[in-house]
Amino acid sequence: MCKELNLEYLSASQLLKWDELNKDSQNKKVNNILVTQNQLIIGLKNVIKNDQNYLLDGHYCLLNKANMIETIPFETFAQINPINLNIILGNIDEISKRLQDRDKKIYSVELLQKFQDHELLHAKQISKKLNINLNIGLFNDYSKIINSIHTKLAKP
Template sequence: MKNDIIFIGGIHGVGKGTLCERIESELGIVHLSASEVLKWKDFNVDSSDKRVADIDATQDRLLKNLKGVVTSGKTYLLDGHFCLLNKESKIEKVPEEVFIGINPKKIIVVSETPEIIAKRLSQRDGKRYETSLLEKMQNTEIEHAQYISSLLGLEMFEIQSDSYSTLKEVINN
């Protein structure tokens, strides 16, 4: 049986959180950020540093903490990632076991142009990222989301960060 979790994926700065907050406000669906659920601040004192030293450990913690947060009968939006930057600043896919553990009922990936993402990250975190890295990361994010969706027998929905009405429609159907 699927959890009542809609997984909203996308790279840092794509707009997942903003979209999820709006959905939560309008539709009353609980928004959970993977970073908050796993208590990212316990791992990394610099929240603007997007590199993850031990992806397996953080994702194990996400699954453990998620079990303590999710209750039966409620629908959740979980915003997170299909890939992350490891401590060497290399793109690493989140292990498929994590998504098997989350067991979402829907998978949605938010995308945007690398230039807009770079601008958002610069404004939000004060860090500059090469658009080529962001493009490669976003392509990896989408490819891995497609693989995970297929593995779980789910359709993957890809939306642009400014397509709120499309997101709402996908969530409601």
Template sequence: MLKKLCFIAGIYGVGKTTLCEKIKNKVGIEFFSASDIISQVNGEKYGKNKLVKNEKRNQEILISKIKKLKDVEKILLNGHFCIFDNNNYVIQLPIDTYSALDIDLIILLERDTKEIVRELIQRDNKKYLFQDIEQLKIKEKEIAIMVSKQLNIPLHIHNMTFDESDENTIISFLEKEGVI
């Protein structure tokens, strides 16, 4: 069976999980969170603090677990191209991760930085500096574009509106690209 994998990327608080859940409920495509897959193996929790101890090992875990999903034909996988390190510096995750995952399509979700900061305060009860979130957002987009070009993977950039148009737009794009 030929697996189709769509990587739903975006920074913390952009709405990846919410959108993936809505799409899953609407069209039945399997949805996995990279963070959840990794934390099931290594025991780290990536909730409020977002701190990662060993990003390289975590990517190996992710690749291994996705490759073992033999009975799943079509997958939405949400995750990141960049994360914060322990000092809130933006670090890029290894590009070979995305090659090894055999991604067929990248959808980058974006949102106004002020709204993301508000969401993270409300959701995680943690305050991030606007400039840190803005820098992460800029780098996430830069790396998404680079990965798309280097690996010849279609990229769709979507600005979240948090209404039904989000899921309809993404579903249309998934259909056009043959993921669903």
């Protein structure tokens, strides 16, 4: 997607230096969401160039240390100031398998479904509040997202 749209790919986890924030980099639970989001903003400010467009890969929600779903604060998105929002929805069974392969941990299908539902709801709320488009794609089908971003970038 980035190559096709001439976007620089940025990973939220890499920008906030997840492996430095968490002794166990496979543990995706967040101790303090505000701290991590402040670190993300600092990371963005350190790498963003005015003459480049970016795709920031991250989440709209995170799991806290109590394994509860928490939304990323609206202020984080306001500071990022995106031209649009994107979310890719996937098959929960496939997501579960990928997470198990990647993290060597088992997440319940119910938790993953609830997480995806919360992310979509929060993305819609942020989109409305920021008055920007939300592109919804499906795993392995990013065509709507690509077309929407291409149109947005083509406008002066």
